[in-house]
Amino acid sequence: xxxxxxxxxxxxxxxxxxxxxxxxxxxxxxxxxxxxxxxxxxxxxxxxxxxxxxxxxxxxxxxxxxxxxxxxxxxxxxxxxxxxxxxxxxxxxxxxxxxxxxxxxxxxxxxxxxxxxxxxxxxxxxxxxxxxxxxxxxxxxxxxxxxxxxxxxxxxxxxxxxxxxxxxxxxxxxxxxxxxxxxxxxxxxxxxxxxxxxxxxxxxxxxxxxxxxxxxxxxxxxxxxxxxxxxxxxxxxxxxxxxxxxxxxxxxxxxxxxxxxxxxxxxxxxxxxxxxxxxxxxxxxxxxxxxxxxxxxxxxxxxxxxxxxxxxxxxxxxxxxxxxxxxxxxxx
Amino acid sequence: xxxxxxxxxxxxxxxxxxxxxxxxxxxxxxxxxxxxxxxxxxxxxxxxxxxxxxxxxxxxxxxxxxxxxxxxxxxxxxxxxxxxxxxxxxxxxxxxxxxxxxxxxxxxxxxxxxxxxxxxxxxxxxxxxxxxxxxxxxxxxxxxxxxxxxxxxxxxxxxxxxxxxxxxxxxxxxxxxxxxxxxxxxxxxxxxxxxxxxxxxxxxxxxxxxxxxxxxxxxxxxxxxxxxxxxxxxxxxxxxxxxxxxxxxxxxxxxxxxxxxxxxxxxxxxxxxxxxxxxxxxxxxxxxxxxxxxxxxxxxxxxxxxxxxxxxxxxxxxxxxxxxxxxxxxxx
DNA sequence: CTGAAAGCGCTAACAG
DNA sequence: CTGTTAGCGCTTTCAG
Numbered sequence: 001x002x003x004x005x006x007x008x009x010x011x012x013x014x015x016x017x018x019x020x021x022x023x024x025x026x027x028x029x030x031x032x033x034x035x036x037x038x039x040x041x042x043x044x045x046x047x048x049x050x051x052x053x054x055x056x057x058x059x060x061x062x063x064x065x066x067x068x069x070x071x072x073x074x075x076x077x078x079x080x081x082x083x084x085x086x087x088x089x090x091x092x093x094x095x096x097x098x099x100x101x102x103x104x105x106x107x108x109x110x111x112x113x114x115x116x117x118x119x120x121x122x123x124x125x126x127x128x129x130x131x132x133x134x135x136x137x138x139x140x141x142x143x144x145x146x147x148x149x150x151x152x153x154x155x156x157x158x159x160x161x162x163x164x165x166x167x168x169x170x171x172x173x174x175x176x177x178x179x180x181x182x183x184x185x186x187x188x189x190x191x192x193x194x195x196x197x198x199x200x201x202x203x204x205x206x207x208x209x210x211x212x213x214x215x216x217x218x219x220x221x222x223x224x225x226x227x228x229x230x231x232x233x234x235x236x237x238x239x240x241x242x243x244x245x246x247x248x249x250x251x252x253x254x255x256x257x258x259x260x261x262x263x264x265x266x267x268x269x270x271x272x273x274x275x276x277x278x279x280x281x282x283x284x285x286x287x288x289x290x291x292x293x294x295x296x297x298x299x300x301x302x303x304x305x306x307x308x309x310x311x312x313x314x315x316x317x318x319x320x321x322x323x324x325x326x327x328x329x330x331x332x
Numbered sequence: 333x334x335x336x337x338x339x340x341x342x343x344x345x346x347x348x349x350x351x352x353x354x355x356x357x358x359x360x361x362x363x364x365x366x367x368x369x370x371x372x373x374x375x376x377x378x379x380x381x382x383x384x385x386x387x388x389x390x391x392x393x394x395x396x397x398x399x400x401x402x403x404x405x406x407x408x409x410x411x412x413x414x415x416x417x418x419x420x421x422x423x424x425x426x427x428x429x430x431x432x433x434x435x436x437x438x439x440x441x442x443x444x445x446x447x448x449x450x451x452x453x454x455x456x457x458x459x460x461x462x463x464x465x466x467x468x469x470x471x472x473x474x475x476x477x478x479x480x481x482x483x484x485x486x487x488x489x490x491x492x493x494x495x496x497x498x499x500x501x502x503x504x505x506x507x508x509x510x511x512x513x514x515x516x517x518x519x520x521x522x523x524x525x526x527x528x529x530x531x532x533x534x535x536x537x538x539x540x541x542x543x544x545x546x547x548x549x550x551x552x553x554x555x556x557x558x559x560x561x562x563x564x565x566x567x568x569x570x571x572x573x574x575x576x577x578x579x580x581x582x583x584x585x586x587x588x589x590x591x592x593x594x595x596x597x598x599x600x601x602x603x604x605x606x607x608x609x610x611x612x613x614x615x616x617x618x619x620x621x622x623x624x625x626x627x628x629x630x631x632x633x634x635x636x637x638x639x640x641x642x643x644x645x646x647x648x649x650x651x652x653x654x655x656x657x658x659x660x661x662x663x664x
Numbered sequence: 665c666t667g668a669a670a671g672c673g674c675t676a677a678c679a680g
Numbered sequence: 681c682t683g684t685t686a687g688c689g690c691t692t693t694c695a696g
Contacts, residue, residue, distance in 0.1 A: 003446075003471070005673055016683045021675060029681055046471065048447040052387045053673035056688045061384065063427070063448070072413050077403045084403075084430055093448060095395070096428040098416055114335075115380040116395070116425065139335065139378065223614040256614045282555040282588045284616055337689055348667045353691060361665050385689035388672045 004045035013041035024049065055117060063093045064305060065113035067123035069101040073221075074249065074277040075294060076124065079146065082298020083122055090306055092119075101188060103127040107136065114140045120305040122146065122298075126191050142308035144301045148191050156304045156317040158297055162192045165290040165323040166199025167206075169272045170244050172288075172325055174207045176332065178242035178270060180215075184229040184254060186246040187218035193246060196274065200244055221246055226253025234261060234269070241269060242331075248273035248280050251287055255330060266332035276326055285329035292323050336377035345373035356381065387449060395425045396637060397445035399455035401433040405553075406581065406609045407626060408456065411478065414630020415454055422638055424451075433520060435459040439468065446472045452637040454478065454630075458523050474640035476633045480523050488636045488649040490629055494524045497622040497655040498531025499538075501604045502576050504620075504657055506539045508664065510574035510602060512547075516561040516586060518578040519550035525578060528606065532576055553578055558585025566593060566601070573601060574663075580605035580612050583619055587662060598664035608658055617661035624655050 010017045015034060022030045023038035041047070055061040066083050068076040084094050095118060099105040106125035113121055114136075121140070126148040134152060137143055141154035150157055173181055183200050186193045201211045215237065219229030226245060230253070233240060245251040251273030258269045265271050265285050273280060273289035280287035300319065308314045342349045347366060354362045355370035373379070387393040398415050400408040416426050427450060431437040438457035445453055446468075453472070458480045466484060469475055473486035482489055505513055515532050518525045533543045547569065551561030558577060562585070566572060577583040583605030590601050597603050597617055605612060605621035612619035632651065640646045 006675095007673080017674075018676095018684080019682060022682085025675085027675090031681060034682080048443060050673050051448040052384050052393065053688090054675075055384045056388060056673080056690095057675045059688080070413070071403070071409045071416075074406075077409050080428070081402070081404050081430065084428070093427050093429065093444070095425050096412070096416070097425065098413065111380060112425070116383040223610065227614070252611070252614055256616060259616050278555065279584070279611055282559070282584055284588060284591050338691095339689080349690080350668080350692090351666060354666085357691085359691095363665060366666080382689050385672090386691075388674095388689080389691045391672080 003050075004047040006047070006049065008045055009038065009041045009047045012045060013038045059117075061117050061119055062091055063095055063116070063118045064302070065095045065097065065110070065116075065118040065121040065123075067097050067099060067106065067109055067113075067121065067125050069125060070098055071096065074279070075247070075275055078294035079124065079298040079301075082295040082300075083302045084298075086299045086302035086306075092302075092306075099125050099127075101125070101127050101190075103129065103132075107132050110136055110140070119309055120144070122301045122305060123148075141312070142305055142314075144305050144308075146297060146301055151316070153316055154308075156308065156314075156319070158301050158304070158319045158321060160192065160292050160297070160321045161323055162195035163199040163202070165274060165292070165325075166196040166244065167203045168199075168323070168325045169274065169290050170200045170203035171207065172327070173242045173244065173270060173272055173331065174203065174209065176242075176270065179209060180237070180240045180242070181209075182215040182217065182233045182237065182240045182243045184219055184226055184233065184243055184245040184250045185216050186221040186250075187225070188221065196246060215240065219250060221250060223249050223253035223256070226250030227257040228253075230254035230257040231261070234258075242272070243269065244272045244274075246274060248275045248277045248287060248289055251289065251330070252279065252283055255283065255285065255287070265330050270332055271330040273330075280326075281328065283330075288328045288331040289326050290323050291326045293321065297321060335382075336379040338379070338381065340377055341370065341373045341379045344377060345370045391449075393449050393451055394423055395427055395448070395450045396634070397427045397429065397442070397448075397450040397453040397455075399429050399431060399438065399441055399445075399453065399457050401457060402430050403428065406611070407579070407607055410626035411456065411630040411633075414627040414632075415634045416630075418631045418634035418638075424634075424638075431457050431459075433457070433459050433522075435461065435464075439464050442468055442472070451641055452476070454633045454637060455480075473644070474637055474646075476637050476640075478629060478633055483648070485648055486640075488640065488646075488651070490633050490636070490651045490653060492524065492624050492629070492653045493655055494527035495531040495534070497606060497624070497657075498528040498576065499535045500531075500655070500657045501606065501622050502532045502535035503539065504659070505574045505576065505602060505604055505663065506535065506541065508574075508602065511541060512569070512572045512574070513541075514547040514549065514565045514569065514572045514575045516551055516558055516565065516575060516577040516582045517548050518553040518582075519557070520553065528578060547572070551582060553582060555581050555585035555588070558582030559589040560585075562586035562589040563593070566590075574604070575601065576604045576606075578606060580607045580609045580619060580621055583621065583662070584611065584615055587615065587617065587619070597662050602664055603662040605662075612658075613660065615662075620660045620663040621658050622655050623658045625653065629653055 219225035276291035551557035608623035
């Protein structure tokens, strides 16, 4: 049950610990024969270096922290996968933490990850205050934020172009002839939310339509939230013919609500989502939406982190991710 | 940028490292005044103990490994959430690893987690051979397997009652009057698959219906897989009036396929899934399915792991998770 | 109640 | 090319 240590390997191979270390790390000069001798001992004992001990001395753990609001939310697993796949390529492991969008959890989690000596942190949390985060960023590097504005020398940021996505989506609805366009928004304030609403409003203005604040209805960013929000919107404003939603989940819930109201999508109400989750294409009707390449975001975030790790002087950086409009059935 | 160590705190508080350790761990006798003095220094320096160093000496890292085939698959995030939430209650972090159902990745990952000195491993991988896993289990404890049979003194197992679930589901379809019932199965062999097929067959037999092997159609366990499999099944056997699927994703894909074939669910074809993913209730038509409490599975697995950790003599254990039938629109 | 010494398993730096 | 020494930051003895 006791695992072999470098000492055991050294003893079995009849060399010093240092020589074993050199052999397994391909570091420093070492003769072929001793190396083989060592590797034989390694194999015989099933030896694997203790990463904790390695981490203690190298100050590198080959582990990164990934902070997400809720891995259960369809958006995050894909990002997580991107992070992990890219990490694995470089022999990095990922510590995953959920915060439920609670600011205090975000902060607590980040300090906890730092205490665990992760080499870097990728976070999709957006609720903690800039002040708190700045204090943290002063003590820890590197950090990559996804979907949040943040300026700091040790921090890079990856942002989806929420404004452009929303603008594209709503412009398309207008082009289709819709004039009364509602929006189902996330009751829970997020940064991406703000930009999506702005994109929605700008599109209306750009086409000479008036922005009706009451056409924005709050809901949880979930199927249920979308269902409820759409029901409310339509009961108040029956003249509405199209809705743009904060995310696909809300859109799918909204479609269901339209259906339960005895109306048709897209004949009576056109629905446009945001994110392009896997389900969007299979739903009936299939959902028109703004595609966000979630996997690529994760990959990019991890790559960026690795760069900052390799070169601590890497300047901070903001990357904007483009989005595409995906037209399917729900907009007719 | 350099983090404070216990040494720094000791110096600032004018005590020994040991006293600091005692103060922060509430261990051993320590006077109130020195403790306060120490805590003040801790606060001032923003000191947090280095978990690696703690781990080195205590042989506990308060980290567990969670191995899943693919976190992107709707089933796993909920389990992961259960694991994490339960873990957090006990100050445990979770290292998440994907294996894509590749046996060699499963094994590699587990050794890697062991090298990182996780305190335990929860795995949902099912592809590695019993032999390989036994070799591993001989060197590492504790382990909890989810959805795989495995006997070993250091290993506990949590299994969904796949047989019973399938039996319930198909019996229900039969009760509804269906006589020609197909099944969409996972082309990729899994343990749960076997039991679900057995449950399906047993239900048919129990009701005096004949088991037609050709009514089993392979597909990927995804929306696309279900779509393709159903199309194939119906083109071959138009007499079929109901299908039971390996999982909800396949069921949803199947519903879409029925729709695209110009037929109706449930009027022409009844569809029954397995898992009860969040989407099932919102789909149109909403999906009848076998509910599996994924979150509870994760929780239970973590609890079990913690128990085994606290008491290394805990006997291994197999827990069976009951399932419920959820009737919605897709079965009429 | 508090401190000193030892060591977890490994690698960096320096000798030889 | 290989070995020795030191130490990463912490907790566990064991003395005071």
